Amino acid sequence: xxxxxxxxxxxxxxxxxxxxxxxxxxSMSNYSKWDSISHIKLIIRIEKEYKIKFxxxxxxKLNNFHKISNYLKKHAKNKK
Numbered sequence: 001x002x003x004x005x006x007x008x009x010x011x012x013x014x015x016x017x018x019x020x021x022x023x024x025x026x027s028m029s030n031y032s033k034w035d036s037i038s039h040i041k042l043i044i045r046i047e048k049e050y051k052i053k054f055x056x057x058x059x060x061k062l063n064n065f066h067k068i069s070n071y072l073k074k075h076a077k078n079k080k
Contacts, residue, residue, distance in 0.1 A: 006023075006069055027064030
């Protein structure tokens with residue numbers, strides 16, 4: 001899984017122009033544009049792009065870039 005692909009989804013969802021300095025540290029708790037509505041929109045965008053479907057309990061746990069990235073890596077490995 002290309003991390004830049006996920007970064008681009010974040011940039012699109014939060015309408016940023018590549019000025020998010022450190023994606024690994026971005027979370028709902030420290031990034032003001034990432035509220036509950038944008039979280040759902042981001043999850044939907046990720047599901048469409050990666051052709052996956054998150055379970056409800058996963059959606060609430062995936063609240064930072066690092067967790068989402070790790071989840072996608074594990075999902076990609078399990079598909080093989």
